[in-house]
Amino acid sequence: xxxxxxxxxxxxxxxHHDLMKWSWIYLVLLGxxxxxxxxxxxxxxxxxxxxxxxxxRDIFSEIDKQRARFVAVADxxxxxxxxxCEKTRPDIGLTLQSRDDYPEKLRSTAERELGxxxxxxxxxxxxxxxxxxxxxxxxxxxxxxxxxxLSGRDKALRKAIESRTPLIIEQDGQTMSMVFNPDIRCxxxxxxxxxxxxxxxxxxxxxxxTAGMMEFVNSDDELAYVIGHELAHNTHRHIRKSxxxxxxxxxxxxxxxxxxxxxxxxxxxxxxxxxxxxxNVEDIWRRLARRSLKPIYKAKTHPTFPNRAVLIETTRxxxxxxxxxxxxxxxxxxxxxxx
Numbered sequence: 001x002x003x004x005x006x007x008x009x010x011x012x013x014x015x016h017h018d019l020m021k022w023s024w025i026y027l028v029l030l031g032x033x034x035x036x037x038x039x040x041x042x043x044x045x046x047x048x049x050x051x052x053x054x055x056x057r058d059i060f061s062e063i064d065k066q067r068a069r070f071v072a073v074a075d076x077x078x079x080x081x082x083x084x085c086e087k088t089r090p091d092i093g094l095t096l097q098s099r100d101d102y103p104e105k106l107r108s109t110a111e112r113e114l115g116x117x118x119x120x121x122x123x124x125x126x127x128x129x130x131x132x133x134x135x136x137x138x139x140x141x142x143x144x145x146x147x148x149x150l151s152g153r154d155k156a157l158r159k160a161i162e163s164r165t166p167l168i169i170e171q172d173g174q175t176m177s178m179v180f181n182p183d184i185r186c187x188x189x190x191x192x193x194x195x196x197x198x199x200x201x202x203x204x205x206x207x208x209x210t211a212g213m214m215e216f217v218n219s220d221d222e223l224a225y226v227i228g229h230e231l232a233h234n235t236h237r238h239i240r241k242s243x244x245x246x247x248x249x250x251x252x253x254x255x256x257x258x259x260x261x262x263x264x265x266x267x268x269x270x271x272x273x274x275x276x277x278x279x280n281v282e283d284i285w286r287r288l289a290r291r292s293l294k295p296i297y298k299a300k301t302h303p304t305f306p307n308r309a310v311l312i313e314t315t316r317x318x319x320x321x322x323x324x325x326x327x328x329x330x331x332x333x334x335x336x337x338x339x
Contacts, residue, residue, distance in 0.1 A: 056109040063194065064124075066214050067095070070192050071126055073223045074207065076274040077231060078186040084235050084270075090161045090182035093129020096120040096142065096152035115139055120151040122171075130180045140171035188234050198288075200226045202233035204240065222284050224276035225312075228267030238263060260302045261311060268315045269331050278319065282312035 082088050099107045099116040110116045114123055122140040125132050142150045142157065145166060150157040160167055161182050169176045189206040196212040207230040209223075217223045233239060238259040272278055285305040289296050295305045303311070322329055 053109070056106060057113055059106070059194065060109065060113045062211070063192070066192055066194075066211055067124055069214065069220070069223070070190060070209060071124070073220050073276075074190050074227050075126060075185070076276075077224060077227055077270055078188065079183065080274045081231065081235075081270045082184055082186055085186035085188070086235070087187035088184050089158065089187040091129070091185045092161055092180045092182050093126030093131045094122055094136065094142070094152070095124035096150065096157075097123045098151065119149050120154075130182055134169075134178055134180065136169055136178075137171055140169055143168040143170065145177075186231065186235075188231065200230055202230040202239065204234055204237070207231060207234070216287075217284065218287075221271075221277045221279075222281050224271040224274065225267060225278070225281040225284070228270035228274075229263045230267070231270050232263040232266035233259070236262060236266065256301045257303050261307075264308055264311050265315050266331050268312060269319065269329055272319050273329050278312075278316045281316075282309040285309040285312075 078085075097110075097114075097116060098118055098120045099110050100118060102110045102116075115121070116123075119141060122131075122136060122138055122142070125136055125138065144150065144156060144160060145168060147168075148156065150160075150167075159165075161180060164179050164181075166177045166179050169178055188202075191206050191208040192214075193208055193210045195210050197210050198212040198216045200207075200209045200213050202208070207227060209226065209230075213226060214223070217226065236259070268278060268281075285308050289305045295302075302308075318332075319329060
């Protein structure tokens, strides 16, 4: 369903595709493989292993940094807009992982860098969360009273939090029993994808942002616009509606565009209610326009870049006018005449 999301990765010509195509042609014509014309130096095996380990460590460092930023921006948006989410969840601000949550090639580094093994442990504590206020730290193990270790996706953990069941916290050589008073958040899982693609998308159950997007946005306010946009896709059921329209229209892409515009519009309200500054967030589309000419003039599944920039400016003015009048920041409903 990635094609139904906020797609920020304009399609560039793929030189690798052309290279592969012509390579097969030459292979057929020549009946053999070409060889190098220079002698590459021998690499030191130990140096290679050290470099490989360093790059793996860098991945975990980047994951920590990007995850902390992602949660810091997304959390107030998920908190301030619970009234618009069909499903909410109790949240104490913990991310738990085990070694086996990582690809096999990274598991040894996960053990070394994060101290992970087969038992799930806390790898992130949201600042200001109930867990943070209670003193839970990285490396802690969360258990039920029967000794069962809990993972971040374990339904038993959610059930225990909802019912205020005591949880056993093991950390720093100590064992403590705690009952948490959880925060309430929109029930959409945050997912960070470590890929260079500049993209973000919603699945109906989660909000996904890539590392490439995290690096592309110039500010947390721009990131808030992106997250608000994806939250709007989920709260307004755009994924399901787009699939229905796509099928009923005979596979016409244009019927997904109104949902993208609505997600821009509603998403800005979501970000504004969470306290983010909307000034100049439309610059994200101007920077993308410098990378690709086609979306400036032609719309397919998404509106054109100029259309999105102008809609953001217009919506920002609408939000400011409501603030000046002391009105609640609620998106304008569609009039019955236009329905």
